[in-house]
Amino acid sequence: MTISDHDLPPRLGSLTFHSPLSEARATRMVERLAAIGPADVLDIGCGWGELLLRVVEAVPAAKGAGIDINGEDLARGRALAEARGLGDRVEFVEESAFGTGRGPVDVVLCHGSSQALCDPEQPHDLSAALSELRRLVRPGGHVVLGECFWDRTPTDEELAGMWPGADEGDHTSLGALVDLAIEAGFRPAWIETATAEEWEEFESGYRYDTELWLAAHPGHPLAAETRERVDRQRSTWVNGYRRVLGMAYLTLVAVA
Template sequence: MTGTDTPPRLTQLTFCGPLSEARAEQIVGRLARASPARVLDIGCGWGELMLRVLDAVPGARGVGVDLNAEDLARGRANARARGLESRVEFIEKSATEAGYEPADVVLCLGASHVFSDASAPPHTAEALAALRRSVRPGGRVLLAEGFWQRTPTSAELAVMWPDARADEYHDLAGIADLAVSAGFRPAWTETAGDDEWEHFESGYLADVEEWLAAHPGHPLAQETRERADRHRESWLRGYRGVLGMAYLTLVPVD
């Protein structure tokens, strides 16, 4: 296959989420100050933040767990390019099957659903319980979790993803309460800003939009165009300014 057979996938995103370089640098600095020996990234994708923590903590070792082979391959290539391949392992398994050991730093970035078959939002509490078991005493968990910034209207829900519901997410205070109930103290609570969301959403579609502009008559163009248009509609008329992303740095209670 050539590069024109299908559009590239997410090549213009550094992180697969609304996370800026400035915020990532601050998070990595806070996590690195704990001098972790072992870093675990659950639902890692290509594990960019994990690799940055490993780069900041010489000698630390990391494990990334995900089911997407393409993303894992990207993570391995990035690790090789940075000379980290001997200190990180990317495992193609589900979070419940991987059999990983507890770690000093546990990352779960937009992936809390991997711990539970429960529908949203109950899976968040189950994920926090699993994360509490996954972190060593004195360690840190970084949880990135979606939340409603305000209650969505019926019109907004109608253009989001299929079967979107007003009770699908907690609010920010609700997530913090769940973290405390699971045995954590929230050492740091922050949320993605509008600029981070716009960078992420634009980058999410950029490869596809550029490919469509260059290949309007391609056999896959119509299907790809409809999918991109649905996503843009869902964002701009649905969850823009409504769905938030919280980044909680959690410390386990002894």
């Protein structure tokens, strides 16, 4: 039996942003970035680049580039750019961000993608990622970093319910995260964290289309493996990192 793309469960179609980010918070972010009048914007691990598109749309003279290694997400980004008349001002490129030479620029966006700036052969190094972000932005430029942190120290039981091999050392506290940003050469101009509602919107939206598909296609050849994957993903949240893992959104200004 041949399975076409139309037979497969949809992927992330109910998400506007690939992070726990509300419309209201995104609007405020875009307004703050547009106020500095950036000439160029770089989005690290951009996915489909919704925030990138909004910043460029808000600054008519700006150009943007989004880099990611997921071709499907990049294709979605290109389609969104064309639909908004931004195809000539925003490019989506399938490439690794590690050691990228695309800076320095006026604004760097990096939401949940700091690992893309680190050596893939080594453990995630937040200090190294922040140093890379500083390299990629001009003095006085802005970085909007979305980075996970422990809202409180997880218990052993909670860690066991998270992703495979989850460890307390996987993330820092919010205070330690901000301190690392300062050490890398930034001033933290704006510090905010995702709310419980934003997390629930994101986590439910992440699986929503697939859950509907599973309910409508219980006997599909791919239903069993899809159900196992989605059940595992949901369990890591509800039985693991819910109300334990936070998401910080830091607007960082590069020190001259």
